[in-house]
Amino acid sequence: MTLPSPGSDTAPVTPAQRAARVCTAAAFGLQGFFLAALLTQLPQIKDRFGFDDTTIVVAVVMVSLVAGVGSVLAEFVATRTTSKTTLRSGLAVVAVAGIAIALSHSTVPFFVGFAVYGVGLGMVDAAANMQAVAIQHRYGRSILSSFHAVWSVGAIVGALFVSVCSALDVSLTVSVLIAAVVVALGTATLGPRLLAVGPEVASSTAAPLVIPWRPFLALGAAMALFFAIDFSVGNWSALYLKDLLLASASTAALAVAAYQGAGLVSRLTGDYWVRRYGEIAVVRVGASIGAVGLVVVVFAQSPAMAIAGFLIVGLGVPVVAPLCFSAAGRLAPPEQTDAVIARLNLFNYAGTVVGGGIVGAIADLTNMRIGFAIPLVFAVGLVLLAPAFRPARVAAAPVAVEHTG
DSSP states (O other): OOOOOTTOOOOOOOHHHHHHHHHHHHHHHHHHHHHHHHHTTHHHHHHHHTOOHHHHHHHHHHHHHHHHHHHHHHHHHHTTSOHHHHHHHHHHHHHHHHHHHHHOOSHHHHHHHHHHHHHHHHHHHHHHHHHHHHHHHHHTSOOHHHHHHHHHHHHHHHHHHHHHHHHTTOOHHHHHHHHHHHHHHHHHHHGGGTTTTOOOOOOOSOOOEEEOHHHHHHHHHHHHHHHHHHHHHHHHHHHIIIIISOOOHHHHTHHHHHHHHHHHHHHHHHHHHHHHHOHHHHHHHHHHHHHHHHHHHHTOOSHHHHHHHHHHHHHHGGGHHHHHHHHHTTSSOGGGHHHHHHHHHHHHHHHHHIIIIIHHHHHHHSOHHHHTHHHHHHHHHHHHHGGGGSOOOOOSSOEEEOOOO
16 A cells, blocks of 8 residues: 555556546535535625624534544444445535525524534545545555645635625525535436445454554644644635735735635645655645745735735645645555544644634734734644655554544
């Protein structure tokens, strides 16, 4: 399961492998599409239910916490069936939750639907990366960043979808229903072909999960730091430009657009850089670029300068997440890879809680400029963690972690 060194020869790619790659990438795209279609309509949701800003923050943080439960559930299902079953189930949960959210007209049904969506979100995040890692192993070279690039494309399409719906005065109910139906149809169409590359190794017994804990925790820390940076930019960049730099609402929105657009470029080219220079160099350089961008953000004196800073951040750090999953896939025997991926995915939500909560709280106590100094520290931390991205399996004295199933 260890990937060959950059530049080594690999076996020809079969049509079945290409089909599996396309279907799994589409699942990433569906996940990104629905997340963007939902979260970019939080202002409309706020108006419908009369929520204040605190309630919206609580809802977003709740989704991150419940998604952790979904990731644990993904491990339980995947290790007893396959990640194909887990991914299809998770996408189905997302579609059902989307319909429930769209049709809810009071607070309790909305929060129930949002919580169910969190479970589906966690299941899909974990299972899609299980599929991606399995396909990468069959390809024998780095391709994981391309899957995350399709997620970025899906998120961009989802945001544009909401923009069009708003321009056409399409109601919140109808737009969320359409997004949920898109996920449902995509799942039905692509699901049967998710494992065209061949059968997965799934464990039907509660065998101990044996992993070297130090490299696993290092990768988990890197995952949490990346998502803390990512969530900070997604949640607070527009507010930073609007409140501190006095930008208009339309100009403030360009911060996220610049970050996501640059992130797409980063992920589309990430596999090439990994094959050419290796994971450690890519993470080290990417995190350093992200740190430079955050320095620009922290010291920005104009909206244009801050937007440029967020664009630089996007050129660097988004390659970290796929490389975390790629490295984690080499920590355990093939039959336990899915469990390792599911547990690593938990650090995703720890990072989003930090990015959404701690950074926002510090910004509230001081100002947004100081708040963005925290992600800058996180980027420096990623530079230091770069050596963890080329782990070797440890044969001596591994730590056994029992399945929580």
